[in-house]
Amino acid sequence: xxxxxxxxAAAVVVGIVVVAWRTSPRHRVDAALAHPRPAxxxxxxxxxxxxxxxx
Numbered sequence: 001x002x003x004x005x006x007x008x009a010a011a012v013v014v015g016i017v018v019v020a021w022r023t024s025p026r027h028r029v030d031a032a033l034a035h036p037r038p039a040x041x042x043x044x045x046x047x048x049x050x051x052x053x054x055x
Contacts, residue, residue, distance in 0.1 A: 021027055029051075032044035 025047075029044045029047045032040040032047075035041060035044075
């Protein structure tokens, strides 16, 4: 029983971490840079430039 609860708890924690990472601004920029459409890559480049200018 404890093994099952531990496994479920670990899966929930991993799920929360994955969702948090995938919705983070950093991941959005990285994903857009790898996107096949030029507009997505252009948006990502602008985001990177803005991020570098911010303190």
